[in-house]
Amino acid sequence: MYLQKYSCPMGQLLLAADDSALVQLRFDAEKQLGSLPKDIAFVETPVLQATKRWLNIYFSGQEPDFMPPLRPTGTDFQQKVWQLLRQIPYGETTTYGEIARTLAAQQGQSRMSAQAVGGAVGRNPIAILIPCHRVIGASGKLTGYAGGLDKKRFLLSNEHIDLHAFFG
Numbered sequence: 217m218y219l220q221k222y223s224c225p226m227g228q229l230l231l232a233a234d235d236s237a238l239v240q241l242r243f244d245a246e247k248q249l250g251s252l253p254k255d256i257a258f259v260e261t262p263v264l265q266a267t268k269r270w271l272n273i274y275f276s277g278q279e280p281d282f283m284p285p286l287r288p289t290g291t292d293f294q295q296k297v298w299q300l301l302r303q304i305p306y307g308e309t310t311t312y313g314e315i316a317r318t319l320a321a322q323q324g325q326s327r328m329s330a331q332a333v334g335g336a337v338g339r340n341p342i343a344i345l346i347p348c349h350r351v352i353g354a355s356g357k358l359t360g361y362a363g364g365l366d367k368k369r370f371l372l373s374n375e376h377i378d379l380h381a382f383f384g
Contacts, residue, residue, distance in 0.1 A: 218259045222268055224275050226367050229343075233263040237287035241267070241342045243363040270345065277374060279306040288341045296322075297336035304350045307375045312337065313354050330354070338362055344371065 217239070222229040232240040266284035273280040288298055300315050312330040315337075320328035340348045343363060349371040353359040361368035373379055 218261045218264060220258055220260065220264045220268070222271055224271060226363070226370055229271070231264055231267055233261055233267070234287065235261075236263065237285040238263055238267050238342060238345065239287050239289065241344060243343060243367060267345070274344065275374065277376070279375075283345065286342055286345060288346060290336070290339060290341070293332070294336040294339055297333055298340055298342075298346050301337065301340065301346050301348055301351070304347055306347075307377055309350045309352050309372070309377065311352055311354050311356075312359075315351065334359075347371075350375075 218233050220231045222231055227244065230240070230242045230244075231238065232242075263284055266282075270280045270282065270284055288295070290298065296319055297315060300318055304310050312334045316328040316330040316333045319333065320326065337348045337351055338360070340346050340362070343349075349361060349363075349368045351359075358365055358368055358372075369379060
């Protein structure tokens with residue numbers, strides 16, 4: 217496992233990769249590092265370089281035109297939800313219910329729990345690149361975000377999404 221810190225407008229992110237893909241992107245790098253062994257080495261790898269290049273473009277307010285390789289670890293259900301998150305276009309939002317309806321249709325089911333989808337969204341190990349911040353509540357309001365609603369607001373604003381619609 218290779219680690220790097222990345223400074224962004226929201227603070228320090230912690231990036232973790234294996235030899236071929238990004239496996240985690242977490243907020244609050246210093247807090248995350250407290251739970252890791254002290255002998256972890258910070259090594260620059262091609263995957264981490266590509267991730268930092270993607271983040272530089274993203275935080276400049278532009279949509280990156282490439283995606284570094286990603287390998288989030290989770291259950292089969294979580295993987296399916298995360299794959300749907302990756303299909304939400306830059307600068308757009310969707311709801312937990314819409315994701316649940318899409319997943320149910322893909323699996324030939326009549327319905328799926330939006331709460332179960334929300335649980336999978338909340339366990340996304342690769343923040344920002346797998347854009348769980350683009351998921352809002354059924355009423356069109358901002359809802360919980362593992363990084364905090366302030367970070368969710370920042371990320372949506374960074375994508376030029378009009379936040380006035382979420383404060384009615």
